[in-house]
Amino acid sequence: MADNGPLYLGFDLSTQQLKGPTLTVLLPETAVVIRSDLTIVSDAKVDFDGDFGSRYGITKGVLQNPDEGEVFAPVAMWLESLDLVLQRLKEKNTPLDRIRGISGSCQQHGSVFWGREAESLLGGLKADKPLVDQLTGAFSHPYAPNWQDHSTQAECDQYDAQLETAERLAQVTGSSAHHRFTGPQIMRLRRKLPEMYAATSRISLVSSFLASLLIGSVAPMDISDACGMNLWDIPSHRWSEPLLELTAGKDGVADLRHKLGDVREDGGGSMGRISSYFTGRYGFHPDCGVAPFTGDNPATILALPLRPLDAIVSLGTSTTFLMITPVYKPDPSYHFFHHPTTPGQYMFMLCYKNGGLAREKVRDTLPGPAPPARAWATFNHHALATPPLAAASPSDPARLGLYFYLPEIVPNISAGTWRYTCSAADGSNLQPAAATESSPEADARLIVESQALSMRLRSRPLVSNADHAGLPAQPRRIYLVGGGSLNPAIARVMGDVLGGSEGVYKLDVGGNACALGGAYKAVWAMERGEGETFDELIGKRWREEGAIQRVDEGYKEGVFERYGKVLGAFEEMEGRILEAARNK
Numbered sequence: 001m002a003d004n005g006p007l008y009l010g011f012d013l014s015t016q017q018l019k020g021p022t023l024t025v026l027l028p029e030t031a032v033v034i035r036s037d038l039t040i041v042s043d044a045k046v047d048f049d050g051d052f053g054s055r056y057g058i059t060k061g062v063l064q065n066p067d068e069g070e071v072f073a074p075v076a077m078w079l080e081s082l083d084l085v086l087q088r089l090k091e092k093n094t095p096l097d098r099i100r101g102i103s104g105s106c107q108q109h110g111s112v113f114w115g116r117e118a119e120s121l122l123g124g125l126k127a128d129k130p131l132v133d134q135l136t137g138a139f140s141h142p143y144a145p146n147w148q149d150h151s152t153q154a155e156c157d158q159y160d161a162q163l164e165t166a167e168r169l170a171q172v173t174g175s176s177a178h179h180r181f182t183g184p185q186i187m188r189l190r191r192k193l194p195e196m197y198a199a200t201s202r203i204s205l206v207s208s209f210l211a212s213l214l215i216g217s218v219a220p221m222d223i224s225d226a227c228g229m230n231l232w233d234i235p236s237h238r239w240s241e242p243l244l245e246l247t248a249g250k251d252g253v254a255d256l257r258h259k260l261g262d263v264r265e266d267g268g269g270s271m272g273r274i275s276s277y278f279t280g281r282y283g284f285h286p287d288c289g290v291a292p293f294t295g296d297n298p299a300t301i302l303a304l305p306l307r308p309l310d311a312i313v314s315l316g317t318s319t320t321f322l323m324i325t326p327v328y329k330p331d332p333s334y335h336f337f338h339h340p341t342t343p344g345q346y347m348f349m350l351c352y353k354n355g356g357l358a359r360e361k362v363r364d365t366l367p368g369p370a371p372p373a374r375a376w377a378t379f380n381h382h383a384l385a386t387p388p389l390a391a392a393s394p395s396d397p398a399r400l401g402l403y404f405y406l407p408e409i410v411p412n413i414s415a416g417t418w419r420y421t422c423s424a425a426d427g428s429n430l431q432p433a434a435a436t437e438s439s440p441e442a443d444a445r446l447i448v449e450s451q452a453l454s455m456r457l458r459s460r461p462l463v464s465n466a467d468h469a470g471l472p473a474q475p476r477r478i479y480l481v482g483g484g485s486l487n488p489a490i491a492r493v494m495g496d497v498l499g500g501s502e503g504v505y506k507l508d509v510g511g512n513a514c515a516l517g518g519a520y521k522a523v524w525a526m527e528r529g530e531g532e533t534f535d536e537l538i539g540k541r542w543r544e545e546g547a548i549q550r551v552d553e554g555y556k557e558g559v560f561e562r563y564g565k566v567l568g569a570f571e572e573m574e575g576r577i578l579e580a581a582r583n584k
């Protein structure tokens with residue numbers, strides 16, 4: 001088949017890197033036999049630490065001010081990385097002139113503060129100088145708060161109180177107040193840096209920031225990503241007046257509304273053509289359109305045709321658990337977002353800060369040689385050699401733990417490690433573990449079990465009506481994505497605890513799933529027919545073979561039930577630790 005059809009580009013600006021595969025979509029060859037395909041033609045990656053670590057002083061993509069719990073990233077580094085990733089695609093002879101549409105996925109909640117010169121600088125970019133040389137003056141603040149930031153407890157308390165309860169705030173915005181959510185972050189920066197706030201003309205999310213660079217003008221926010229702010233009233237489809245007032249003060253509401261700009265409700269279509277900077281510097285076609293960008297988690301659910309009752313576990317820097325549902329059922333212990341492409345559908349999400357980095361910490365305490373690949377092999381050996389709940393026989397106590405090297409999101413507990421035991425038969429007799437009842441080897445399994453038990457506990461309302469031929473309530477398929485999806489031992493333990501009546505799968509582009517979701521979004525955005533949904537268009541073109549691999553059988557009779565017996569004890573353990581933290 002002639003390979004000269006349109007190409008689509010999807011970016012992923014996540015915590016530790018900027019990646020971008022381009023997709024080729026082969027258009028129908030004749031009017032009768034329709035052959036359309038979604039295949040990757042090229043990709044490139046910038047690794048923030050590897051490419052820029054020494055110049056920007058970052059570690060794992062971010063800078064920190066531990067005294068205040070601040071975590072943030074230099075915006076200039078992202079400008080450099082956009083040029084570098086495109087340069088790398090060009091060096092691989094990617095035909096950038098054939099790209100007809102671009103979209104992408106970005107770490108959620110982060111905010112970029114534009115200064116008064118932003119529009120004129122963005123609109124006047126010259127192709128002969130890099131972005132960083134031309135745009136440094138476009139920002140009122142050189143840093144973007146990162147989703148790992150936990151400096152906003154005082155603001156969060158006020159957010160929950162503003163609508164009277166955390167439950168009510170979750171009803172309105174899809175989430176109770178969270179440290180990393182953009183509203184509390186803006187409120188804190190306005191208090192801490194009033195001059196910076198006054199000099200800010202517009203505020204972007206990371207997703208709308210990257211789209212802005214590409215269209216050469218500040219882009220509207222995306223309907224799904226806007227739900228990660230604690231400011232967007234999901235049922236009413238507008239900014240929440242009382243929350244704007246809390247964030248900016250009574251007199252500052254109109255100004256903040258202007259800074260935030262519009263939220264684009266349509267996840268498809270084009271927001272504008274690519275700026276002449278990219279046509280001149282990299283040879284993009286002037287007709288290339290830029291679709292709304294979204295958050296990395298909303299983009300992940302677009303990486304395959306996800307059905308209700310299927311779940312995605314994203315094993316990136318953060319670990320997230322994602323499902324889609326037509327029922328808006330928010331609760332303070334999890335998040336609801338508008339679906340990024342389909343009105344009337346919602347994304348359910350749990351997000352853990354102690355994901356990939358926490359698993360790495362446990363890996364690094366294991367005896368043995370240090371190099372990362374070797375060390376994962378050691379971790380995997382111990383994770384599989386340890387029996388479920390580290391209970392070798394039915395009479396042994398079950399071991400449970402929480403491994404929070406960073407303050408956690410769910411539940412909102414400060415950093416610490418806790419180990420408990422309980423009866424494996426029914427979860428009774430929960431008590432702190434004795435020193436002899438813990439070992440680094442067992443921790444390799446217990447940390448993954450702990451993450452999966454938390455997901456199982458909190459996703460119960462979404463799977464409670466599932467009826468898989470008489471099996472207990474559980475997700476249908478579990479898809480693993482993100483860097484950790486390469487790990488077979490993690491896949492096995494996830495399947496043991498979470499089940500999955502149709503098994504556990506990994507995406508073949510596991511580490512790139514959200515960039516791929518972004519690229520699929522660009523295809524749909526530019527090629528959809530009148531009223532054609534994302535699922536309809538991508539569902540027709542997506543082929544399971546070559547896209548996913550079955551990595552674990554999922555539900556195992558007897559094993560799944562063993563974890564079910566201690567779920568109550570796990571919940572009680574969290575409750576006791578929370579209670580103790582409150583009484584400190």
Ligand SMILES: Nc1ncnc2c1ncn2[C@@H]1O[C@H](COP(=O)(O)OP(=O)(O)O)[C@@H](O)[C@H]1O
Nearest residue numbers: 014015016017316317356376482483484486487
């Ligand atoms: N073989 C492996 N086993 C377990 N975890 C891995 C493996 N390879 C990579 N990872 C994890 O993947 C994480 C990065 O995942 P990725 O999805 O690329 O991150 P992000 O998108 O957040 O930048 C690393 O922090 C590392 O812990």
Ligand SMILES: O=C(CO)[C@@H](O)[C@H](O)COP(=O)(O)O
Nearest residue numbers: 014015107108147316317318
């Ligand atoms: O805070 C969240 C979701 O609420 C994180 O999932 C971020 O969106 C960052 O993701 P990664 O860099 O780990 O992919």
